[in-house]
Amino acid sequence: MRYLYFILIVASMFFRGAYADVEKLKFSLHKLESSQQGPTILVIGGIQGDEPGGFNAASLLVTEYSIHSGNVWVVPNLNFPSIIHRSRGIYGDMNRKFADIKPDDPEYDIVEKIKAIILDKRVDIVLNLHDGSGFYRPVYIDKLHNASRWGQSVIIDQAELPDVKYGNLQQLADEVAQHVNKIISRKNHWFAVKNTHTREGDREMEKTLTYFAIQHQRPAFGVEASKSFLTHERTLFHLQIVEAFMQKLGIEYTRGFNLTSRAVKQRIDNNVKLALYENRIFFDMARARARLSYIPMRKDSPLEFSSSNPLVAVINKKRYYQVRYGNRHVTRLHPEYFEFDDSLQNVKLEIDGVLHEVKLGTAVKVLDKFKVLPLEGYRINVIGFRRKGVRNESGLLISRNDIARRFSVDKSAKFYRVEFYRGNRFCGMVLVDFTSNSRV
Numbered sequence: 001m002r003y004l005y006f007i008l009i010v011a012s013m014f015f016r017g018a019y020a021d022v023e024k025l026k027f028s029l030h031k032l033e034s035s036q037q038g039p040t041i042l043v044i045g046g047i048q049g050d051e052p053g054g055f056n057a058a059s060l061l062v063t064e065y066s067i068h069s070g071n072v073w074v075v076p077n078l079n080f081p082s083i084i085h086r087s088r089g090i091y092g093d094m095n096r097k098f099a100d101i102k103p104d105d106p107e108y109d110i111v112e113k114i115k116a117i118i119l120d121k122r123v124d125i126v127l128n129l130h131d132g133s134g135f136y137r138p139v140y141i142d143k144l145h146n147a148s149r150w151g152q153s154v155i156i157d158q159a160e161l162p163d164v165k166y167g168n169l170q171q172l173a174d175e176v177a178q179h180v181n182k183i184i185s186r187k188n189h190w191f192a193v194k195n196t197h198t199r200e201g202d203r204e205m206e207k208t209l210t211y212f213a214i215q216h217q218r219p220a221f222g223v224e225a226s227k228s229f230l231t232h233e234r235t236l237f238h239l240q241i242v243e244a245f246m247q248k249l250g251i252e253y254t255r256g257f258n259l260t261s262r263a264v265k266q267r268i269d270n271n272v273k274l275a276l277y278e279n280r281i282f283f284d285m286a287r288a289r290a291r292l293s294y295i296p297m298r299k300d301s302p303l304e305f306s307s308s309n310p311l312v313a314v315i316n317k318k319r320y321y322q323v324r325y326g327n328r329h330v331t332r333l334h335p336e337y338f339e340f341d342d343s344l345q346n347v348k349l350e351i352d353g354v355l356h357e358v359k360l361g362t363a364v365k366v367l368d369k370f371k372v373l374p375l376e377g378y379r380i381n382v383i384g385f386r387r388k389g390v391r392n393e394s395g396l397l398i399s400r401n402d403i404a405r406r407f408s409v410d411k412s413a414k415f416y417r418v419e420f421y422r423g424n425r426f427c428g429m430v431l432v433d434f435t436s437n438s439r440v
Contacts, residue, residue, distance in 0.1 A: 014275060014306035021316065023090070025080035027110065028310050029117060030062045031073050038070025039124040039166075039249045042117065043242060045075065047095050047128060047209060049082025052327050053225045053234025054129030056268050059311050059326075060239065063271055070251035073123070076310050078114060079107075084313055086327045095128075096204065098212035118213050118220075125166050125219040127245060128209050129238050132224035136194050144228070145188075151226025152191050154241065157198040157205060157214050166219045166249070170195065173221060176244040183240065189226075191241065221245075232265035239264070272325050273308035277340070279361035280428035285323065287410045288331040294383075296419065296426040297335040341425035348373040349430070350397075360420065360428030365436060369399045372418060378427065383407050383417040400434045 015028065027046075045058030058076035065072070077083055079094050091106045101111050118126055132150025140146040154173040161167030170193065177191040184190055198205040198214075205211055213220035223241050225234035239259060246253055257263045272285035277298060297303060303321060305314050311326040314333075323330040349358050350371040358364055372380045374394040382393045384407025390396070405413040414435045420427040 014273075014308055015310045015312075016304070016306045017313065022081050022084050022313070023106070025077075025084065025313055027075055027078045027080055027114070029073060029075050030310065031071065032061070032065060032067040033071040034067045034069050034252075036069035036252075038251055040071040040073060040122050041242075041245060041249065041251065042073045042123045042126045043075070043129065044078055044114070044126065044209070045129045046077045046079050046083050048088045048093065048130065049079050049084070049090070050086055050088045050327075051129075051131035051227075052231045053131045053229070053238055054223070055083060055311065055326060056231060056235045057129055057238035057242065059309055060235065060264070060267060061242065062310055063308065064256040064267060066254050068252040068254065070246075070249065071122070072246065072251065072253070073117070075114065075117070078110070080313070083311070083326055084315070084324050095209055096207040098209050099207045114209070115212065118209070118218055119216055123218060124249070125221070125245070126210065126213045127242060128220065128222050129242075130222055130224045131227050131234050133227055135188070135226055135228070136192050136224070138192065138194075147194075150194070150224045151228060152189065152237070153194040153222075153224045154191055155210065155222030155224060156193065156195050157211050157220070159195060161214060161217065161219055164217050164219060169219060169221070172219075172245075172248060175248060176241060179244045179247070180237075180240045184237075189237075191237075194224075232268055233261055235268065236261050236264045271309050272312060272330060274312065274314075274323065275306045275361055276303065278304075279306070280340070280426075282361045282363060282429070282431050283409055284363060284415055284431065284433070285325070285330050285409075287412055288323075289409065289411055290329075291332045291334065292409060293334045294336040295333045296338050296340075296429075298340050299337045338424065338426040341422045341427045343422060344375075344378065344420055344427040347375065347420065347430065358430055360430060363415070363431035363433050365433045366400075367434075367436070369397050370432060371395065371397045375420075377422060379421045381419045381421065382432075383419060 043058055046055035055076055058074050061074045062076055082090050094107055097111050101108055134144040134149030135151050136149045136153035137145045138147055154177050156169040156173050159170035173193040177193055181190040196202050196205045198211050210220035210222050225237040257267055270286045274283045274285050313324045315322040321333040346357050346359050349356050352367050372394045379392045380394040384403040403416050409415040416432045417429050418432055419429045
């Protein structure tokens with residue numbers, strides 16, 4: 001049996017961004033496309049910022065799914081500022097702005113851009129993911145289960161969209177709900193189809209994204225997971241419905257995890273990785289400390305970042321940067337400003353007795369001890385390590401117990417920063433991960 005060892009490379013799929021004021025955050029469109037012809041589903045999450053089941057499901061589609069026939073386009077963060085603020089809508093309800101919106105509305109550009117995407121000739125159907133109250137049931141059962149509730153439903157504006165491919169809205173919604181209900185063990189959690197009959201005088205629904213799509217001959221469905229469930233449970237229900245639509249349309253896919261409540265929660269909680277300055281700095285933000293101090297940042301230069309998740313934003317708070325992940329506060333980055341030196345790309349580390357060449361801006365797993373091999377002209381600083389009279393920590397064999405726990409990146413005291421300097425210039429860092437002691 002050999003010790004488990006691996007390097008976590010900052011993946012090419014990471015999503016790039018630049019710090020911004022919250023109100024200036026833009027949504028992103030991710031096209032999961034295959035080489036095999038087939039229909040295209042547009043999935044939208046986050047039109048209302050206080051419905052995390054929908055936008056987390058859309059985010060997982062982007063990060064965890066591969067499409068092998070047909071196409072899935074995903075907007076996981078349509079109302080990104082309201083997501084960050086954990087608000088239904090900081091400028092009012094965006095889902096009531098599709099019939100009429102004035103040019104001076106702060107969300108005018110967003111609404112016009114998503115309209116253009118909906119009307120793209122390649123889009124065959126639209127799914128708008130929501131979290132709704134209670135449980136929709138066509139007849140009154142109790143105050144939580146009745147026709148005025150929205151949760152656990154597939155929403156249609158009308159039964160048919162004549163002469164349009166996939167225009168059999170009622171039939172398709174019924175088939176999807178029936179398909180998903182077969183895999184939901186508890187009957188009181190089943191989905192039902194709710195027809196709002198919008199054209200017959202529902203003034204509120206006439207203003208919505210789905211009805212805009214219907215009016216322009218695009219089959220569209222709302223999907224509502226009940227707010228009675230925890231976020232990861234809502235996310236699971238959303239993914240089950242989206243997968244059922246993909247199967248009905250013949251879109252083939254694979255995903256990177258088992259579709260269970262536990263696995264969904266694990267993916268949501270742990271897919272928060274952040275890199276700065278073209279990956280010279282890398283953090284695994286799962287269970288990060290509330291404050292990370294003395295983070296090297298470039299003088300007089302915008303902070304650019306990439307992340308493993310399209311719901312991550314880095315917000316400029318003047319004295320620090322706030323890292324947000326959807327509705328969640330992740331951490332605060334308190335900067336220490338340096339000139340940067342780009343001369344160093346790779347370093348050599350002896351990890352558990354084995355020599356490895358490691359790229360800056362990556363993480364390495366260490367079971368017991370590590371040592372950074374000396375580099376002429378460079379200084380190594382293991383953040384939290386102290387030894388009297390030692391300023392350059394290259395060539396020292398270091399275990400986790402040699403590093404003060406309070407300097408770890410995470411609350412579990414598993415991740416530590418190893419930084420590299422040339423004179424007073426910052427070159428980059430490696431993240432040392434003491435998470436696993438298992439053997440394989």
